[in-house]
Amino acid sequence: MVSESKVERQGVGALDRAALLGVRKHTEFPKAHASDTVIRAEGVTIRYGDFVAVKDVTLDIPDRKVTAIIGPSGCGKSTLLRAINRMNDFIPSMTLSGSLTYRGADIYAPKSDPVDLRRRIGMVFQKPNPFPKTIFKNVAWGAAINGYRGDLHELVERSLRQAALWDEVKDKLHQSAFALSGGQQQRLCIARAIALQPDVLLMDEPCSALDPIATAKIEDLIDELKSQYTVVLVTHNMQQAARVSDLTAFMYMGELIEFDATDTIFTKPNQQRTQDYITGRFG
Numbered sequence: 298m299v300s301e302s303k304v305e306r307q308g309v310g311a312l313d314r315a316a317l318l319g320v321r322k323h324t325e326f327p328k329a330h331a332s333d334t335v336i337r338a339e340g341v342t343i344r345y346g347d348f349v350a351v352k353d354v355t356l357d358i359p360d361r362k363v364t365a366i367i368g369p370s371g372c373g374k375s376t377l378l379r380a381i382n383r384m385n386d387f388i389p390s391m392t393l394s395g396s397l398t399y400r401g402a403d404i405y406a407p408k409s410d411p412v413d414l415r416r417r418i419g420m421v422f423q424k425p426n427p428f429p430k431t432i433f434k435n436v437a438w439g440a441a442i443n444g445y446r447g448d449l450h451e452l453v454e455r456s457l458r459q460a461a462l463w464d465e466v467k468d469k470l471h472q473s474a475f476a477l478s479g480g481q482q483q484r485l486c487i488a489r490a491i492a493l494q495p496d497v498l499l500m501d502e503p504c505s506a507l508d509p510i511a512t513a514k515i516e517d518l519i520d521e522l523k524s525q526y527t528v529v530l531v532t533h534n535m536q537q538a539a540r541v542s543d544l545t546a547f548m549y550m551g552e553l554i555e556f557d558a559t560d561t562i563f564t565k566p567n568q569q570r571t572q573d574y575i576t577g578r579f580g
């Protein structure tokens with residue numbers, strides 16, 4: 298089995314190459330518009346070879362809300378999240394059945410363009426992964442590659458402001474991103490994702506490598522982001538899910554056990570297994 302971080306590194310590398318090689322002008326995906334459901338999974342099953350990692354999951358992820366996915370390690374959270382912007386495509390043994398749509402368009406249709414999809418559905422990983430470039434170039438890079446015609450300086454400032462990082466870096470935009478702290482690097486990665494003007498942000502345990510102060514900053518930021526973006530947040534930290542999300546999906550052994558308003562999941566869940574998990578009886 299390939300470790301998760303290795304998969305993620307491979308995924309990013311392949312994505313960078315894909316973005317570098319094939320920036321397409323046409324698009325298969327509809328423009329963002331007001332609609333309650335942004336991502337819809339119906340009977341989604343994901344396998345690695347014969348192993349079923351996600352089993353028959355059906356859920357609707359609503360617009361401009363934070364949806365948390367919680368559950369014990371290995372229950373399929375990352376697999377489900379990565380299916381949404383086709384990051385699992387880089388794992389050769391992966392197969393997906395069922396229907397997964399983004400604003401009504403089939404994400405896995407033969408004609409759908411994963412590069413365009415990932416521009417609309419951005420991703421932030423567990424470990425901050427800035428490029429070995431300056432702070433400015435980290436944020437400007439994706440937009441420049443995609444032929445952004447506006448003012449790059451304005452875009453960089455706006456993205457860094459939205460990521461609550463501008464004040465800390467405005468005087469050192471041309472220094473290496475590696476000179477930043479871990480928490481700052483993660484906000485830089487969020488700024489980089491935002492600079493592509495996505496519709497959805499997928500975050501896979503974005504605070505797990507950060508200290509409590511940096512974590513609090515990212516949590517505040519997630520709360521801000523939902524006014525403009527649909528956020529899907531994988532976390533093994535239940536307090537974090539309770540603090541920042543509007544809806545919570547509880548997964549266990551590949552299955553979606555319960556999906557409801559976060560308040561309901563944490564105060565009066567319908568399923569015994571959810572109750573057992575949130576009260577710390579397993580996991």
Ligand SMILES: Nc1ncnc2c1ncn2[C@@H]1O[C@H](COP(=O)(O)OP(=O)(O)O)[C@@H](O)[C@H]1O
Nearest residue numbers: 298299345350369370371372373374375376388
């Ligand atoms: N690339 C892979 N190849 C084979 N099995 C994998 C791969 N990635 C994850 N798995 C397995 O799929 C299951 C779900 O993994 P994952 O989605 O990473 O869970 P979580 O994010 O909830 O910890 C685990 O049993 C894991 O070992």
Ligand SMILES: [Mg+2]
Nearest residue numbers: 301374375376
């Ligand atoms: Mg995971």
